[in-house]
Amino acid sequence: MDRAQKRILVADDDPSLLDLISTRLDLAGYHCFVARDGLECLERLPEVRPAALVLDINMPRKDGFEVLAQMRRMASHLRVPTLILSARNRPDDVRDALALGARDYLAKPFKSELLLARVARLVRPAREREASAL
Numbered sequence: 003m004d005r006a007q008k009r010i011l012v013a014d015d016d017p018s019l020l021d022l023i024s025t026r027l028d029l030a031g032y033h034c035f036v037a038r039d040g041l042e043c044l045e046r047l048p049e050v051r052p053a054a055l056v057l058d059i060n061m062p063r064k065d066g067f068e069v070l071a072q073m074r075r076m077a078s079h080l081r082v083p084t085l086i087l088s089a090r091n092r093p094d095d096v097r098d099a100l101a102l103g104a105r106d107y108l109a110k111p112f113k114s115e116l117l118l119a120r121v122a123r124l125v126r127p128a129r130e131r132e133a134s135a136l
Contacts, residue, residue, distance in 0.1 A: 008032045010121060011052040013043035013069070014087070015061045019110075023056060023087075026114045027121065040064025044072055052082055054124040056117075057104070059088040059095065070102035083124040087112065 010032045012023050017038075024034040035050045037043035041063035043055070059066035066086060073081055084106075086099045091109035099107055106120050 008125065009035065009050060009052045010054050010056060010125075011035045011037060011043065011046060011050050011082070012056045013037040013040065013061065013066075014056075014058040015039055016058075023117070026118065030118050030121075032121070040066065040069045043069050047073070047076070047082065054121055055082045055084040056087050056121065057084050059086060059090050059099070067098060067102060070099065070104060074103050085117075085120050085124055087117070 008031060010027050012020060012027070012034060013036070014020050014023070015038055020036050020038070024036055027034045035046060035052065037046050039062045043057065043061075044064065047055075057066045057069060064072070066088065070084065073084070081103070084104045086096075086104045086107045087110060088095070088099075088107075089110040096107045105124060108117060108120055
């Protein structure tokens with residue numbers, strides 16, 4: 003996996019959680035970038051060009067659902083495979099996030115190993131994802 007495939011943008015308004023997630027991803031060999039709210043996340047997408055996005059739902063200025071909806075309207079190169087990481091775990095939250103384009107959903111609190119496995123799955127090249135689905 004080249005360096006571009008390892009760029010991860012993490013958007014969450016909880017500073018301690020941002021630090022925990024970035025540290026775990028950095029230790030796993032990813033290059034982490036952070037956004038502290040939904041608007042900052044959208045602003046950073048063109049600059050960072052991440053291989054994957056880890057996105058909270060409950061954030062100020064734009065929530066995770068608004069971020070997903072706006073990403074759907076962006077140029078195709080800014081549509082990033084997204085993992086929702088949220089304390090909201092109602093079936094309709096999961097359904098809505100997936101309908102808006104999220105590829106995966108993980109509830110807080112979470113195990114670091116599970117987060118790393120889900121991120122690894124998001125950044126795998128498309129041909130590997132297709133082969134593993136067969």
